[in-house]
Amino acid sequence: MSTPFTQRPTRIVVDLDAIAANLRAIRAHAGVPVMPIVKANAYGHGLLPVARHLQAQGAERFGVAFVEEGIALREAGITVPILVLGGIFAPQVTQFLAHDLEITVSSLSKLRQVEATAEAMGRRAAIHLKIDTGMERIGVHSDSAGAFIEAAVRSRWCEVRGVYSHLACADDPASAMTALQLERFLEACGHFERLDAPMPVRHLANSGGILHFPETHLDMVRPGILLYGVLPDADARAEVAVRPALSLVSQVVYFKVVRAGCSVGYGATWTPGRDTRVITVPIGYGDGWPRALSSRGQVLIRGRRHRLVGRVCMDQFMVDIGGDSAFNEDAVVLVGEQDGEAIRVEEVAVAAGTIPYEILVQLNERIPREYRGGQAAG
Numbered sequence: 490m491s492t493p494f495t496q497r498p499t500r501i502v503v504d505l506d507a508i509a510a511n512l513r514a515i516r517a518h519a520g521v522p523v524m525p526i527v528k529a530n531a532y533g534h535g536l537l538p539v540a541r542h543l544q545a546q547g548a549e550r551f552g553v554a555f556v557e558e559g560i561a562l563r564e565a566g567i568t569v570p571i572l573v574l575g576g577i578f579a580p581q582v583t584q585f586l587a588h589d590l591e592i593t594v595s596s597l598s599k600l601r602q603v604e605a606t607a608e609a610m611g612r613r614a615a616i617h618l619k620i621d622t623g624m625e626r627i628g629v630h631s632d633s634a635g636a637f638i639e640a641a642v643r644s645r646w647c648e649v650r651g652v653y654s655h656l657a658c659a660d661d662p663a664s665a666m667t668a669l670q671l672e673r674f675l676e677a678c679g680h681f682e683r684l685d686a687p688m689p690v691r692h693l694a695n696s697g698g699i700l701h702f703p704e705t706h707l708d709m710v711r712p713g714i715l716l717y718g719v720l721p722d723a724d725a726r727a728e729v730a731v732r733p734a735l736s737l738v739s740q741v742v743y744f745k746v747v748r749a750g751c752s753v754g755y756g757a758t759w760t761p762g763r764d765t766r767v768i769t770v771p772i773g774y775g776d777g778w779p780r781a782l783s784s785r786g787q788v789l790i791r792g793r794r795h796r797l798v799g800r801v802c803m804d805q806f807m808v809d810i811g812g813d814s815a816f817n818e819d820a821v822v823l824v825g826e827q828d829g830e831a832i833r834v835e836e837v838a839v840a841a842g843t844i845p846y847e848i849l850v851q852l853n854e855r856i857p858r859e860y861r862g863g864q865a866a867g
């Protein structure tokens with residue numbers, strides 16, 4: 490991918506083979522077809538390189554959030570079915586049909602909008618019906634889904650390929666919410682039988698569902714974060730053998746000794762009690778590295794963990810290495826492994842007071858991405 494920052498020592502390294510292996514592991518675990526979710530720049534890993542590699546490795550379809558992401562995939566030569574998960578606006582329907590993208594239909598009025606455009610274009614729309622079973626985001630409430638499903642299956646201009654819902658609490662194996670959502674979802678799916686209509690593909694499980702609730706796997710699963718080898722939250726157990734695909738590395742750009750009593754960084758929030766060695770790393774919140782890691786996050790230098798000190802700046806942060814030695818251009822690992830030590834995204838998220846998803850997706854285009862494995866790099 491073109492970026493004006495390719496000379497930066499700071500880079501994201503993506504192991505495409507790890508993502509492909511994770512997809513195989515998820516498929517084997519769930520025992521049903523898989524819809525890899527590649528929204529938000531493939532969770533920060535790079536939409537096109539990831540999708541091209543997975544398609545070459547046999548991915549049967551993709552899921553994205555927005556129509557723009559679906560169009561980008563089509564223009565990059567992705568030919569398998571693509572479902573756009575987000576809610577639609579009427580003027581977008583022509584784009585869905587022109588690019589052969591599957592549409593999430595989440596209400597009766599949106600169904601009518603899709604039908605009208607499909608008829609005008611003389612082209613049938615491929616749709617998945619969205620049922621709300623407890624998320625209260627988009628979708629028809631399961632207890633009033635009968636008329637909606639009936640209108641969809643009777644539609645001349647829509648082909649119902651799927652019916653789905655989204656789990657609100659799948660990260661928590663102890664939550665009773667998931668069982669309730671599954672029950673509501675299956676009840677709504679019962680309308681297809683009542684109408685004597687063919688049952689479309691039923692899908693419900695995100696990564697949490699895949700890991701903790703096998704009964705939610707149904708006809709297809711929709712892994713996002715798990716595909717990239719990251720668990721939905723730090724407490725989750727890895728029931729599927731996946732490995733992280735993303736590393737984030739930089740280099741020491743400056744070394745100094747900070748005297749006892751001299752504060753470091755904006756706001757003078759951290760002051761060493763004794764002389765100490767402090768290095769500077771050229772990446773900051775302007776790259777998506779969270780400011781919340783100020784004086785909390787850790788990095789690896791020469792195989793050892795060291796703590797960020799002072800506030801994370803827009804383009805740089807400082808690290809106290811105590812009595813250890815470090816030199817300009819030494820490798821700094823923010824996420825990934827070095828000499829047998831590792832920092833995982835889940836750990837970074839806890840330190841920043843957020844979830845692993847947010848850490849990954851906010852790593853922005855200012856950081857060049859480098860691809861290992863596969864042939865689809867670039």
Ligand SMILES: *Cc1c(COP(=O)(O)O)cnc(C)c1O
Nearest residue numbers: 526574655695696711712713714
């Ligand atoms: C993002 C998303 C997923 C993937 O969620 P993960 O928790 O990352 O596995 C699945 N389904 C829908 C509808 C989504 O929006």
